[in-house]
Amino acid sequence: MKRALAGLLLLMSAAGARAEDLVSGISQDIIEITSNYTGTDIVVFGAIERAQRARGRNIVVVVRGPDTPMTVRRRDRVAGIWVNRDSAKFEGMPGYYYLASTEPIDRVAPPRTLTRYGVGVNYLLPSAIGSHHDARPFRAAALRQMRQQGLYTEAPGTIDFLSETLFRTRVPVPAVVARGQYNVEVYLFRDGDVVSAQSTPLFIDQTGIERRLFNMAHNAPLVYGLICVFMAMLLGWISSVLFRRPA
Amino acid sequence: MEIYLPVAEMSVYWLVMIGLGLGVGFLSGMFGVGGGFLMTPLLVFSGIPSTVAVATTLSHVTASSMSGALAQWRKRAVDFTMAGVMLGGGLFGTLLGVWLFALMRRQGQMDLIVSMTYVIMLGSIGAIMLRESLATLKAYRSGVMPSSRRVNHAWMNRLPLKMRFRQSRLYISIIPPVVLGFFVGALGAIMGIGGGFIIVPAMIYLLRMPTNVVMGTSLVQIIALTAVTTVLQATSNYSVDIVLALLLVVGGVIGAQLGVRAGARLRGEQLRLLLALVVLTVCAGLLWGLVAHPRDLYSLTLGAQ
Numbered sequence: 292m293k294r295a296l297a298g299l300l301l302l303m304s305a306a307g308a309r310a311e312d313l314v315s316g317i318s319q320d321i322i323e324i325t326s327n328y329t330g331t332d333i334v335v336f337g338a339i340e341r342a343q344r345a346r347g348r349n350i351v352v353v354v355r356g357p358d359t360p361m362t363v364r365r366r367d368r369v370a371g372i373w374v375n376r377d378s379a380k381f382e383g384m385p386g387y388y389y390l391a392s393t394e395p396i397d398r399v400a401p402p403r404t405l406t407r408y409g410v411g412v413n414y415l416l417p418s419a420i421g422s423h424h425d426a427r428p429f430r431a432a433a434l435r436q437m438r439q440q441g442l443y444t445e446a447p448g449t450i451d452f453l454s455e456t457l458f459r460t461r462v463p464v465p466a467v468v469a470r471g472q473y474n475v476e477v478y479l480f481r482d483g484d485v486v487s488a489q490s491t492p493l494f495i496d497q498t499g500i501e502r503r504l505f506n507m508a509h510n511a512p513l514v515y516g517l518i519c520v521f522m523a524m525l526l527g528w529i530s531s532v533l534f535r536r537p538a
Numbered sequence: 539m540e541i542y543l544p545v546a547e548m549s550v551y552w553l554v555m556i557g558l559g560l561g562v563g564f565l566s567g568m569f570g571v572g573g574g575f576l577m578t579p580l581l582v583f584s585g586i587p588s589t590v591a592v593a594t595t596l597s598h599v600t601a602s603s604m605s606g607a608l609a610q611w612r613k614r615a616v617d618f619t620m621a622g623v624m625l626g627g628g629l630f631g632t633l634l635g636v637w638l639f640a641l642m643r644r645q646g647q648m649d650l651i652v653s654m655t656y657v658i659m660l661g662s663i664g665a666i667m668l669r670e671s672l673a674t675l676k677a678y679r680s681g682v683m684p685s686s687r688r689v690n691h692a693w694m695n696r697l698p699l700k701m702r703f704r705q706s707r708l709y710i711s712i713i714p715p716v717v718l719g720f721f722v723g724a725l726g727a728i729m730g731i732g733g734g735f736i737i738v739p740a741m742i743y744l745l746r747m748p749t750n751v752v753m754g755t756s757l758v759q760i761i762a763l764t765a766v767t768t769v770l771q772a773t774s775n776y777s778v779d780i781v782l783a784l785l786l787v788v789g790g791v792i793g794a795q796l797g798v799r800a801g802a803r804l805r806g807e808q809l810r811l812l813l814a815l816v817v818l819t820v821c822a823g824l825l826w827g828l829v830a831h832p833r834d835l836y837s838l839t840l841g842a843q
Binding site for chain 2: 324325326327328329330359360361362363364365366367371372373374375386428429432433435436437466467469470497501502504505508509512513515516517518519520522523524526527528529530531533534
């Protein structure tokens with residue numbers, strides 16, 4: 292990470308344009324899930340080039356997971372029993388969303404700007420909606436539940452400035468995350484407008500034996516299923532021999 | 539202390555999972571049931587996705603049933619003919635069940651149907667067992683030996699396709715055991731259960747099999763059924779997690795052995811009374827979940843349906 296920071300500083304001194312700009316990086320671009328994986332942290336860091344006054348300037352870091360289809364169902368009481376009745380489907384919503392910012396997001400920019408960039412949990416809009424009813428309460432419920440499960444998080448005030456222009460933030464990656472390509476986006480807001488943005492991919496994938504087992508479950512399901520059955524029967528048999536009362 | 543499950547794609551405390559296997563295995567060894575009806579809800583409660591819970595519980599049931607069945611087999615308390623006949627129906631039931639499983643998931647009514655089926659099955663079976671075992675216990679206490687169980691249902695005697703089941707000392711039509719097997723096979727695929735809690739009472743009260751062969755026979759048929767269903771779930775839903783299965787199985791087989799020991803010290807009707815109480819407790823919990831006002835009216839499912 293130190294070397295990356297040093298590289299950043301070099302880049303900064305080499306740049307020549309006049310507008311306020313941004314360079315950023317992440318501490319690791321691949322997270323490997325192994326058998327003892329219980330979640331990890333990544334560090335996102337960056338520097339502001341040709342910095343102007345600090346007033347009216349905001350840094351926002353967004354980590355966005357791969358899109359996942361969402362189905363929201365609402366229960367209604369039918370003959371005393373709670374039954375799923377109406378439902379809505381959303382496409383194009385991220386499966387994981389973490390936002391760190393210098394200020395609470397509503398103070399960073401007006402809603403129109405936030406919606407355009409999909410910055411802020413409340414400004415995430417699905418690309419497609421399948422519903423016969425008013426989808427708004429369903430979308431609100433989806434956002435609420437994603438927050439409760441720790442998959443959507445907003446953390447204002449968690450960006451540390453190491454100097455006037457050098458900043459970093461720590462992004463937790465929980466144990467329950469989907470595998471795939473994540474995007475780390477860093478935005479520089481000036482008076483409610485985005486003046487610079489950078490996006491870096493981050494890959495999360497299984498490795499080693501976990502990966503082999505997962506691949507086997509999908510590529511050779513018959514063999515995989517038979518191994519499960521064999522293992523269960525073998526262990527059942529072993530235990531019955533071990534515990535056999537001496538005659 | 540935590541271990542990552544490759545198919546469920548999440549981390550769990552491995553000691554907790556072994557403990558779950560042990561506890562449920564103990565009950566299964568004691569009562570001669572697979573214990574799936576306890577394991578599936580417990581896994582879902584621990585945060586395992588319900589599809590993985592249903593499919594992986596089956597391996598746990600296979601293992602603890604294997605362990606119990608071998609013990610019964612040494613005592614010559616297995617009626618293989620009966621197990622085979624029931625399995626004939628069971629295989630078709632399983633195919634139907636796996637198909638229904640996929641259909642219900644698409645409709646979003648999976649949880650409701652599973653819960654309602656559980657409540658109805660557990661409620662009625664628990665109530666019958668409770669009444670019968672209490673009556674038998676009372677009869678013992680007053681010194682009157684219970685009347686012979688060998689009064690067959692009249693309608694069952696009129697059914698065709700009769701067959702002799704030597705080990706059970708029965709001469710009955712194969713239709714009731716085949717239908718029972720079919721029904722239990724379908725339920726097993728949907729609920730992730732072996733169906734022992736249905737088979738055991740049905741063998742005792744419906745087929746009038748002697749209690750001493752009931753456990754071994756139901757265990758043998760459960761092993762075969764859960765083995766087939768595991769392979770079907772693995773090939774059609776990719777939802778069997780082998781790491782989770784290993785943890786549950788290790789706990790399960792030890793628990794099952796301990797359970798068999800504990801069960802040997804109790805009389806049949808005492809065992810049935812205890813099982814009835816366990817069954818009714820699970821039933822009451824599920825019923826509460828159906829009628830209580832949900833904390834959140836909305837539920838969210840991620841991923842393609």
